Amino acid sequence: MNxxxxxxxxxxxxxxxxxxxxxxxxxxxSIKWIMNPYDEFAVEQALLTKAANSGSxxxxxxxxxxxxxxxxxxxxxxxxxxxILVEADDNLDSYMTAKALKGAIEKSGKNPDVIFTxxxxxxxxxxxxxxxxxxxxxxxxxxVVDGCEEAGGKYTLKREIEGGxxxxxxxxxxxxxxxxxxxxxxxxxxxxxxxxxKRKPLAQHSLSDVGVSTDDRRVKYSGFQLPPEKPAGKKFxxxxxxxxxxxxxxxxxxxxxxxxxx
Amino acid sequence: xxxxxxxxxxSGETVKSVTFEILGKLxxxxxxxxxxxxxxANAAADLAKYGAANVHNLKGxxxxxxxxxxxxxxxxxxxxxxxxxxxxxxxxxxxxxMPRLAGMFDAGMASEVTNYVMDGDNFxxxxxxxxxxxxxxxxxxxxxxxxxxxxxxxxxxxxxxxAGAGATNEVAANAGDIKAVIKEIVKGAxxxxxxxxxxxIVSGGRAMKSAENxxxxxxxxxxxxxxxxxxxxxxDSGYAPHAMQVGQTGKxxxxxxxIACGISGAxxxxxxxxxxxxxxxxxxxxxxxxxxxADYGIVGDLFQIVPLLQxxxxxxx
Ligand SMILES: Cc1cc2nc3c(=O)[nH]c(=O)nc-3n(C[C@H](O)[C@H](O)[C@H](O)COP(=O)(O)OP(=O)(O)OC[C@H]3O[C@@H](n4cnc5c(N)ncnc54)[C@H](O)[C@@H]3O)c2cc1C
Numbered sequence: 001m002n003x004x005x006x007x008x009x010x011x012x013x014x015x016x017x018x019x020x021x022x023x024x025x026x027x028x029x030s031i032k033w034i035m036n037p038y039d040e041f042a043v044e045q046a047l048l049t050k051a052a053n054s055g056s057x058x059x060x061x062x063x064x065x066x067x068x069x070x071x072x073x074x075x076x077x078x079x080x081x082x083x084i085l086v087e088a089d090d091n092l093d094s095y096m097t098a099k100a101l102k103g104a105i106e107k108s109g110k111n112p113d114v115i116f117t118x119x120x121x122x123x124x125x126x127x128x129x130x131x132x133x134x135x136x137x138x139x140x141x142x143x144v145v146d147g148c149e150e151a152g153g154k155y156t157l158k159r160e161i162e163g164g165x166x167x168x169x170x171x172x173x174x175x176x177x178x179x180x181x182x183x184x185x186x187x188x189x190x191x192x193x194x195x196x197x198k199r200k201p202l203a204q205h206s207l208s209d210v211g212v213s214t215d216d217r218r219v220k221y222s223g224f225q226l227p228p229e230k231p232a233g234k235k236f237x238x239x240x241x242x243x244x245x246x247x248x249x250x251x252x253x254x255x256x257x258x259x260x261x262x
Numbered sequence: 263x264x265x266x267x268x269x270x271x272x273s274g275e276t277v278k279s280v281t282f283e284i285l286g287k288l289x290x291x292x293x294x295x296x297x298x299x300x301x302x303a304n305a306a307a308d309l310a311k312y313g314a315a316n317v318h319n320l321k322g323x324x325x326x327x328x329x330x331x332x333x334x335x336x337x338x339x340x341x342x343x344x345x346x347x348x349x350x351x352x353x354x355x356x357x358x359x360m361p362r363l364a365g366m367f368d369a370g371m372a373s374e375v376t377n378y379v380m381d382g383d384n385f386x387x388x389x390x391x392x393x394x395x396x397x398x399x400x401x402x403x404x405x406x407x408x409x410x411x412x413x414x415x416x417x418x419x420x421x422x423x424x425a426g427a428g429a430t431n432e433v434a435a436n437a438g439d440i441k442a443v444i445k446e447i448v449k450g451a452x453x454x455x456x457x458x459x460x461x462x463i464v465s466g467g468r469a470m471k472s473a474e475n476x477x478x479x480x481x482x483x484x485x486x487x488x489x490x491x492x493x494x495x496x497x498d499s500g501y502a503p504h505a506m507q508v509g510q511t512g513k514x515x516x517x518x519x520x521i522a523c524g525i526s527g528a529x530x531x532x533x534x535x536x537x538x539x540x541x542x543x544x545x546x547x548x549x550x551x552x553x554x555x556a557d558y559g560i561v562g563d564l565f566q567i568v569p570l571l572q573x574x575x576x577x578x579x
Pocket of ligand 1: 013466469492493495507513525526527528529530534550562563
């Protein structure tokens with residue numbers, strides 16, 4: 001089986017994000033980058049699928065900055081077999097990213113049986129790439145998946161919808177599957193894994209190598225700015241039991257008369 | 263003037279309220295609405311009341327139940343070259359469907375905008391990025407139509423409905439080839455509005471100490487007509503299912519009132535709830551970061567405050 005995983009490198013969730021000078025994007029110089037948290041579930045599911053199907057390979061693909069290949073090395077250290085990096089800016093839109101991923105997968109010469117992705121990148125929060133990629137490759141897609149069972153190229157997938165309900169899908173490969181938190185417990189890269197990862201093949205392409213040009217941009221961003229800060233709120237001390245009833249009554253009154261939300 | 267279509271979800275007679283929010287913001291433009299599958303007569307009437315010029319009801323084999331490919335195929339044919347923009351609420355269904363549809367048109371899509379203007383023929387939206395740490399202006403380029411999803415509760419309900427013509431038009435639609443089929447829908451634990459759509463949310467953190475203790479939050483939520491949420495610490499400790507998690511790796515919510523009980527206010531939690539209109543925090547630690555975001559902070563023990571709050575609200579609601 002040819003298993004692919006698409007991953008992205010994103011700023012660590014603790015990182016302070018500030019707009020750059022002209023507001024065209026964010027300041028990227030001092031950011032600590034990590035593998036997109038949802039992609040860890042995708043990598044793990046790819047490795048589980050490989051383990052259940054002997055003779056399979058896992059190829060991990062990333063579109064992004066060339067300086068730092070950390071996320072790809074992490075995936076290789078977890079157990080992926082080879083990696084592809086498409087060299088690009090970090091602020092491509094979803095359409096360009098999906099087109100680049102498609103180009104890279106096709107260039108690998110391997111026909112994908114299944115493609116795993118995270119459900120969403122936590123930087124642009126778009127939730128578009130898995131569906132766009134599936135559409136471009138003529139495959140079905142199932143997103144926000146937190147249950148995945150495979151048997152003979154057939155997948156039974158659980159997808160969370162409103163109110164905690166689940167849709168249970170049946171899909172025949174090839175398909176694009178976008179992982180949600182809860183799908184599995186991603187493994188840590190072991191020390192031998194990290195050593196081995198250094199010798200695993202990592203192919204590099206430019207955007208034009210995979211057929212993407214600036215004409216493919218569909219979404220234009222500008223005016224990056226910090227959200228307006230809220231004015232300081234009102235704080236009440238209710239540690240003392242005697243004060244509690246009064247404070248609660250006051251807050252309820254404010255919610256009704258000042259904030260007008262109840 | 264731009265030709266606009268709003269894709270709306272209905273369940274029987276009920277229309278998701280985000281559709282009305284979108285229609286309200288498009289008042290003054292000629293806007294059609296498309297509904298796929300069964301739609302009640304009252305739902306159609308409500309859509310007209312809020313400004314739909316035409317309500318197109320797409321019907322056909324395999325369209326009674328959602329499937330990404332079936333809905334996308336049916337809508338693609340219907341949209342054709344008739345519209346400049348297609349809007350939808352950012353619900354689980356539309357977030358899954360709309361990118362697929364955008365891909366069919368090789369078109370651009372703006373996900374989960376929290377505001378927008380239609381300036382003549384041009385759409386310009388505002389959307390949070392990096393889990394709400396920054397805001398940016400978003401515009402679309404390339405082939406038409408442009409696709410847009412709007413975060414529920416972000417725009418607010420229109421003050422008064424603006425009646426459209428609202429003629430209902432049944433359209434024979436084709437689901438085409440479907441490779442990913444839903445075999446079953448497992449009902450969720452909650453009949454309540456989903457967190458992403460809820461107008462009021464009561465959330466509990468690690469301080470809840472057990473799944474059983476969430477009962478006091480459920481009781482408070484009952485009085486308020488609220489949905490219960492949780493922090494990741496509460497979810498990871500097994501006090502609440504992941505579907506209830508609010509935050510960067512949980513749900514992004516935008517209720518009018520968010521009550522955080524025993525939640526410290528870690529940056530990843532704030533990312534999911536900071537756009538709540540009014541925030542109430544209950545925490546024993548007067549220096550908890552959540553208080554810097556709270557409109558009303560109560561320094562106190564949630565196990566004492568929450569029941570009192572419930573009693574007080576019962577009196578006034
Ligand atoms: C990649 C990543 C993603 C993450 N995603 C999320 C996410 O989506 N959502 C999320 O919530 N977190 C997320 N986190 C975790 C986040 O960093 C915090 O660990 C988490 O939010 C803490 O939850 P908490 O506030 O419930 O617990 P704590 O930080 O332990 O806070 C508990 C609070 O309860 C107070 N308290 C204790 N007893 C009482 C009492 N009796 N009455 C009132 N108050 C009391 C304490 O003073 C304290 O402030 C993420 C972390 C990472 C690294």
